[in-house]
Amino acid sequence: xxxxxxxxxxxxxxxxxxxxxxxxxxxxxxxxxxxxxxxxxxxxxxxxxxxxxxxxxxxxxxxxxxxxxxxxxxxxxxxxxxxxxxx
Numbered sequence: 014x015x016x017x018x019x020x021x022x023x024x025x026x027x028x029x030x031x032x033x034x035x036x037x038x039x040x041x042x043x044x045x046x047x048x049x050x051x052x053x054x055x056x057x058x059x060x061x062x063x064x065x066x067x068x069x070x071x072x073x074x075x076x077x078x079x080x081x082x083x084x085x086x087x088x089x090x091x092x093x094x095x096x097x098x099x100x
Contacts, residue, residue, distance in 0.1 A: 062090040
């Protein structure tokens with residue numbers, strides 16, 4: 014699903030919304046999510062999943078290591094999403 018598909022879905026749900034307004038809504042949500050993860054916050058969307066930054070750890074000792082350039086994102090799907098994907 015592309016950005017344009019999401020915008021089209023928003024417009025179908027809210028029939029009087031213009032494309033520009035639907036794009037602004039999507040941009041606002043995405044920007045807020047990016048800012049939250051960049052600040053180390055966890056995002057939980059019920060029925061979809063959880064997104065959080067995954068700090069690196071030393072594989073030998075298990076001690077957390079602070080490597081800002083190497084922080085990754087961890088996505089854990091919800092049970093509902095997993096059930097829908099698996100049939």
